[in-house]
Each structure stands twice: as C-alpha cells, then as structure tokens.
Amino acid sequence: MCRNLTSLGVNVDGGYSEFMRIPADYIKNGMVIQLSDNVSFIEGTFVEPVAVSINALSLARPEKIRKAIIIGDGPNAMIHLQLLKKYYKVPEVYVTGIIESRLQMARNFGASKAIDIVHDHDSLENIKGNMDFIDITIGNRKALDQALTFIDAGTYLVVFGGSLEDSIITTSMNQLHYNQVTYTGSTGTTLEHYNEAAGIVNNKILDLENIISKAFPIETIKDAFLYSRELKGMKGAITFD
Template sequence: MYKGGDAVKAAVLTAPDAISLEDIAVPETNQGDVLIAVRAATICGTDIRIYRGRKTAGVRYPSVLGHEFAGEIVDTGGNPALGTGDRVALCPFVACGHCHLCKTGHENLCTQGTAIGYEIDGAFAEVIRIPARAVEAGNLRRLPDGMSFEEAALVEPLACVLNGQNKVNLSSADTVVILGTGPIGLLHVHLARLRGAAKILVSDPNPARREVALAAGADFTIDPMTEDVEARVKEATGGRGADVVICAIGIPALARQATDLAAFGGRISLFAGFSKGESAEMDVNAIHYRELMVTGAFGLSRKDYDQAFDMVASRRLDLRPMITHRFGLDDIQDALAMAEKGAAIKVAVMNG
C-alpha cells in the first residue's frame, strides 16, 4: 500500500529536452481521490512534442507526462464502489461540466477542464493520483478479464480517432485517404475498416508502415516519395477523388494536398496537431467550388472514450499488435527515443 510521503519513481520533465527519473513523494490525496499503480503507459506523439518543446500550452515545469495508461487501484479514496486491486483505465480529460461547450455536447473543447499529463501529473510514474472529480464524473472504467493493461492504454488515442471520424461522418459508402501511417494513422485505418469504409488508401514514405497499414485493413498504399499521390487516388476512385481525407500527421503541406485529393463534396480532417506557429496553405477555390468541408478534431469526450473502450474490450478491434516495443520506467529516455525515431508502432512503458 502506498501512502502520502512515500517515495516512488517518476519521469520528471524539467525543461524542453530535459527528462529524468527521480524519486518523488506519493501524491497527497483528498477524500474521493484515487491512487493508481500504473502498469502500462503508452507514448503519444503529443508527449514527444511536449518533451521537445514544440507544444507549450498547458505544460508545466516540473511535471510528469503520460495520458494513455491503465493500472491497479491502490487507494480507493473511500469510494465504496471501488476496490483495492481493481484493474482500471481512465479517460484523462476532466471537463468542467457546466460551461457552454460542455452543455452543448463539446466537452472535449472545454476550456475550464483539466487533463492528466498536462495540468495534473501523468502516468510516466509508478503511482498516479486521479482527482475525485474525475471519479465522480465516470471517467474510470474497470477492465474486463482478458483485457490487458497495454490494450487499455490504447483506448485513449482510439477515442480521439473516433472523435475525428465522427466529425467527418465517415461511413460505409466512403473512400478514405489517410495521410501518414504512424500510430494515429494506423488507428484511423483500423477504425475505418471497422466502420465499413468502401475503400481505404494510405500514403506514407515508410515501407514498413505501409505494410502494417495493409495488415490493419488498408486496400492500397502509396509512397509519396516515388509516386504521384493525386494520380494514384484518382486512379483508385475512377477520377472522382476521396470522400474523406484525413491528415494523420502534423505536416502543414499535407493540408494543401488534402484539398487536391478530395472529391466534390468531400470532407477533410486536419486531425494531427501542428507545432506552435505553423501555418498551412490550402486551395480556397477548391474548398469553395467543390464544396469541401474542412474540420479539425481535438481530444475526446467521455462518450468517445466509452465507445472506444467497448470496441477494444469486445475485441471488435484487436489493437494488441500495435504495441511493438516495451520499456521499463527506468528506461524512459530510451522509450521516448524509440517512439520519436519512428521505428516502433506504439511504445509502452511498463511497471510491475
């Protein structure tokens, strides 16, 4: 049993490019707060951007990153509905619940909310504190038998992908182009296949990633370094273009490419986050005359999280192959380096 004041290990970010393993005190808790022993935390591209100083909004120094995780309850905070040893995962964003955005169904955009791994210390640690407000709001989910901590950690990014595909109303009649097949792009492939997309094309310069995309359910792959992406998309769609184009990597030039690839009436998702200060050029005439819809997609709601959780728990989506590398918390810098260089699909930091 952990208690306040005990020393535990955590990967502490003290400045851009500066993260180190330190002994910190077990977080102090108030009534209703829950302590979780982290068993698996996966590395997100946003963690890398924060680590490298390319994302600064909401970032504190010192702080602990990590918002994709699952673990075991070691202190229930007096909540009779929870038990020590319960295996749980959690939607890491805690919306305020009473602002205009929350009341109108946009809690993922709540500006008064708090997020684990940002305003609240995250999961690259042995133990994490879950505020009572998150527990009371229903952000915790118990893991069913057979669902691993690693799989549960992947629910959060899948929920974000679900939010993005809902924004463009991706349906079974659609031809979909996904630009970028990093972990997020591959999750888009998995989910688009589950939703019955008519045809899925992916563009990525990494041949290994293209092969993984095919295994995940893509119908065609394109190497943008050697092939004309627009010509390949037009060839695959009888000259019509794609119903949905998803920018799954934060490269501004892809925003312009997306308008070139979209069919009349097509929908474009600028899903990936871009670094602060970046801008993109888009073909505004194409948007106007072809009636293209362009939308962003940010974060997740509890509804998204619950739906994604059920997809993974029921194995309608089997995301286990996405975890390709595992590291202990002691090797957090090696884990971040592996995730950053793109040789892995998804990197998990394991405890216990």
C-alpha cells in the first residue's frame, strides 16, 4: 500500500479542469490511458471509480462469491452491483437502501432483490444465511450495524465507504474465530486495477452513463455540489462546451 500517494485533483492540481499538464512521472509509469472512440467523456470519468471498486471487490475473492449483499444505494453501489453481476458473474447480489428511485435502478442493473431497509424488514430477514460477501459502500454506523447481522461462516466484509464521523467497530471474537470471518477496508487502487477498469469502460461491459442522473456545465458547478449533497439524483457530471 502506497504511503506517498499522489492524486490528480487532490494533492496535484487538476480537478474540474478541461485541460491540464500531466506530470511526467504519470506518463512514464503508464498512468495515462486512452479512451475508445465510442466512449464518451462522461463514461470515461468512471475509469477511476471502477478501478477503486475492482480493488475493493478483489479483497473478497470475487471468483468464489455465490451470494453477496451491498449496503447502500448510491453510485458506488451501482458500480459494485454491475461488476459483481456482469463482470464476476455472481449469481445472487442484493442491494439495500432507502431511496426508491435508486433501488429501482439497482433492479434495472440486475440486483436479485433491492430492499428498502425502512419498510421491508421481512425481506432483509429472508435473505440471511450463506452470505459470502458483505459490501459496505456508505460510511455510517447504521450501515455497519446492519451489515454485521448478515455475517455467516466464511463471510468477507469490506468497508468501502469512508466515514465523516469515525466509529469503533465491536464484534464477537468467537464469531471471528469459529466462523473464519474476514474484515477489511479498501481505499484507492493499483495500476493493474486501473488498466483493468479502463478495459471494462472501453468495452462497455457496464452501463455507466445511466448512473449519471444530471449533467451540469462547469459554470454551474455550485449547483452540482448542492445536487449531490441534497441527494436529488444518483450522480451529477460536470461538462465543458
């Protein structure tokens, strides 16, 4: 794991810019990829989120997963869902959330069942058992508490969503020991996963454009931030004329 991470738009200038200078090291190390002619720039923006998603899912041995649950109904959850169903061919993938329009999107993307955690407790109970993978895509304590109720023998639990308010995880030592449960976090990605993600995007294996619910010209970027903060849609995109 890199201890000296540099990232465009984070600690290297370049976020929300139409044109920028690429540091020479990035080019030297193969960190600039080319989009296919039939891939839009909006689709191209998904290379990074798909790459970090592959990194997270790889920690749970996706080729062995038969049954998975995704906690959360945001854009990352939709990417993870499609990777699990379309790329890794996982037979059963469930999604939980609270916003019906997002749950419907999960159904459209192939979820075995998309469950409203506020109003459909019976469905949550009915899918418990033999859960190979629990994928926490949102960073709050309630999501973690819900996830722990699905732990089973041999379960892999990956915390993908960072939390603004840190929480302490408490769990049973005996459950960890006797059920051989694996807990891990995931952040960032590798160059290998980045190139793998580029191939997925360039070959249109996933439906990415439909995750974008609204596009904003760069001049209205403040509106885009408010749109995201207020959960008015699934995901916004910034465009340039």
